[in-house]
Amino acid sequence: MKKIFILLALVFTTSIAxxxxxNCHEGIVILATEHLSPKAKSAVDNYLGDxxxxxxxxxxxxxxxxxxxxxxxxxxxxxxxxxxxxxxxNSSKNDAYAAINKQLEVIKAHNKYSKAEVTTALRTLIDxxxxxxxxxxxxxxxxxxxxxxxxxxxxxxxxxxAAKKYWKVKWSKTWNRFGNYPAGFSGAFxxxxxxxxxxxxxxxxxxxxxxDWIADNGAMAASYLDICAxxxxxxxxxxxxxxxxxxxxxxIKASCRLAKLLNEAFK
Amino acid sequence: MKKLLIVVVALVSIFGVESAKAxxxxxxxxxxxxxxxxxxxxAKKKCHxxxxxxxxxxxxxxDAFRGSKVYxxxxxxxxxxxxxxxxxxxxxxxxxxxxxxxHLVSALEELSDGKYKNLPDSVVRQRxxxxxxxxxxxxxxxxxxxxETIYPSQKNMNMLNKGKEISxxxxxxxxxxxxxxxxxxxxxxxxxxxxxxSEEEIxxxxxxxxxxxxxxxxxxxxxxxxxxxPGTDISKLTQEQKDEIFKLVSKATLLGGYRLAHIxxxxxxx
Numbered sequence: 001m002k003k004i005f006i007l008l009a010l011v012f013t014t015s016i017a018x019x020x021x022x023n024c025h026e027g028i029v030i031l032a033t034e035h036l037s038p039k040a041k042s043a044v045d046n047y048l049g050d051x052x053x054x055x056x057x058x059x060x061x062x063x064x065x066x067x068x069x070x071x072x073x074x075x076x077x078x079x080x081x082x083x084x085x086x087x088x089x090n091s092s093k094n095d096a097y098a099a100i101n102k103q104l105e106v107i108k109a110h111n112k113y114s115k116a117e118v119t120t121a122l123r124t125l126i127d128x129x130x131x132x133x134x135x136x137x138x139x140x141x142x143x144x145x146x147x148x149x150x151x152x153x154x155x156x157x158x159x160x161x162a163a164k165k166y167w168k169v170k171w172s173k174t175w176n177r178f179g180n181y182p183a184g185f186s187g188a189f190x191x192x193x194x195x196x197x198x199x200x201x202x203x204x205x206x207x208x209x210x211x212d213w214i215a216d217n218g219a220m221a222a223s224y225l226d227i228c229a230x231x232x233x234x235x236x237x238x239x240x241x242x243x244x245x246x247x248x249x250x251x252i253k254a255s256c257r258l259a260k261l262l263n264e265a266f267k
Numbered sequence: 268m269k270k271l272l273i274v275v276v277a278l279v280s281i282f283g284v285e286s287a288k289a290x291x292x293x294x295x296x297x298x299x300x301x302x303x304x305x306x307x308x309x310a311k312k313k314c315h316x317x318x319x320x321x322x323x324x325x326x327x328x329x330d331a332f333r334g335s336k337v338y339x340x341x342x343x344x345x346x347x348x349x350x351x352x353x354x355x356x357x358x359x360x361x362x363x364x365x366x367x368x369x370h371l372v373s374a375l376e377e378l379s380d381g382k383y384k385n386l387p388d389s390v391v392r393q394r395x396x397x398x399x400x401x402x403x404x405x406x407x408x409x410x411x412x413x414x415e416t417i418y419p420s421q422k423n424m425n426m427l428n429k430g431k432e433i434s435x436x437x438x439x440x441x442x443x444x445x446x447x448x449x450x451x452x453x454x455x456x457x458x459x460x461x462x463x464x465s466e467e468e469i470x471x472x473x474x475x476x477x478x479x480x481x482x483x484x485x486x487x488x489x490x491x492x493x494x495x496x497p498g499t500d501i502s503k504l505t506q507e508q509k510d511e512i513f514k515l516v517s518k519a520t521l522l523g524g525y526r527l528a529h530i531x532x533x534x535x536x537x
Contacts, residue, residue, distance in 0.1 A: 023453075182323055184296040186453040193321045241332075 025130060026187020028255040032193050035202060035259035040266040043110070047119045074099045077138045083218030084211065085140065096137070097214065100128050107265040117159045126258060132214060133254035135247070138221040198252050205253045207262040213257050220246060292327045292522050293444035293457070298403035299326035300454035301462050301524025301529070305469070310528075310535040317392040322399045322527070323454055329400035344370045344401070346410035349485055353417040355479030367405040368477060374398055375530070377400070381537035398530060403523030404482055408491035408515060409439040411484050418492050427500040438501065439491055443516045446509065461517040472522055473529035480526060 077096045078086045085097040106121035131137045299322040347366035357364040375396045424435035449457045
């Protein structure tokens with residue numbers, strides 16, 4: 001058990017450049033291991049057990065190395081207005097939805113693939129399950145195509161003496177930082193805290209399947225674009241508390257849903 | 268474009284004003300972590316019931332939200348002041364004269380003797396969140412203000428970093444996160460380094476009234492001002508000075524953590 005958690009935690013740090021921060025990824029994986037069936041635990045240990053050190057930053061390394069098989073698109077979900085993936089399940093396009101399905105095919109038919117192929121699929125799946133629960137990685141038709149297109153200038157008067165004159169903010173980076181708050185948590189303590197927050201909602205969070213979860217995530221992303229209207233400036237802190245809570249729930253959902261996928265794949 | 272402005276405004280106020288945060292995230296997180304580790308099982312169970320999180324999760328909530336117009340009232344409740352002679356906390360008829368300790372007393376009156384059971388969960392939750400911040404904050408050496416007849420006001424106590432002026436308050440507030448012994452460490456790692464007192468020593472720290480506790484705060488406040496008088500260049504600090512600063516902020520963090528645990532253990536013993 002402990003071995004699995006360490007391996008998964010290390011593997012999960014692959015996506016630090018893509019979504020949320022280290023201790024969140026570790027927390028997600030550690031909590032997921034607590035919901036794995038004995039069979040899934042054993043299988044994950046088998047596939048990730050020996051070679052993880054070479055691939056700790058698997059996707060990140062691919063991206064940095066300019067690997068032609070890896071594109072940034074793999075980290076993003078593209079949804080229509082009904083929050084369904086625009087990409088087909090078996091599309092050759094390499095976005096997160098298509099990529100998750102590809103990994104699941106390999107993992108479910110693990111006996112037909114080499115150990116290296118299954119290991120790679122597991123690493124990628126873990127990474128992408130995190131990505132699709134990060135609202136900054138969800139792009140919805142009809143909404144701003146890329147959150148990173150926006151840079152905001154916020155006047156000093158809003159924040160008093162301590163603030164700089166202007167703030168330049170990128171949506172994805174600021175949203176991702178929610179996941180790192182509080183910054184001093186270790187992965188293990190984050191998982192402990194997440195478990196308290198989960199509070200018996202595992203069944204609720206894992207109801208349905210991948211498409212249901214994607215729709216849930218898409219609705220969440222869209223809601224923040226809808227409810228945060230300029231006229232709501234005065235109560236904006238109330239919204240912020242919701243954002244913190246919702247972001248934390250998204251991490252917990254990623255954890256629970258990852259566990260469910262792995263349990264199903266290794267039945 | 269405008270749709271997202273408010274979201275970003277909110278986000279910036281959490282993360283952007285990091286430098287202005289009192290006692291900084293690392294001190295608060297570590298103190299709350301230490302408190303969490305010293306809760307009785309009963310108090311821990313009740314705190315987790317109300318918070319759905321651990322104490323360190325909410326350790327800096329009051330700082331994160333202090334810039335909000337909605338919560339403007341909490342903006343001035345992070346520190347306290349001494350008496351005119353600088354020898355004690357400003358208590359009047361046994362009660363602190365406002366400030367962080369005044370709000371702590373209000374919270375205690377509202378929750379103690381089992382009264383928390385009659386309050387809505389949301390109220391108890393908010394009180395715990397606030398106390399998780401107040402108690403460590405009031406132990407911060409620069410969160411006690413002395414009359415200007417004793418020391419200059421903190422805005423006139425600037426220090427230097429390679430000749431450039433830096434805030435005295437900011438230096439002390441954030442030192443635990445900058446010292447090489449604790450930099451980039453988790454709350455657990457910092458706590459493992461400093462939370463090494465015996466049970467007897469911890470009990471001695473937790474013993475006493477708020478007024479008695481405040482004497483430690485006064486002493487630490489004086490000490491900080493003596494270690495780094497105005498104009499101190501931090502780039503020229505000796506190792507001995509750094510050790511002394513680290514020792515003082517560690518002590519303040521520990522006292523805040525132990526006493527927060529004691530307060531919550533007492534409230535939730537009922």
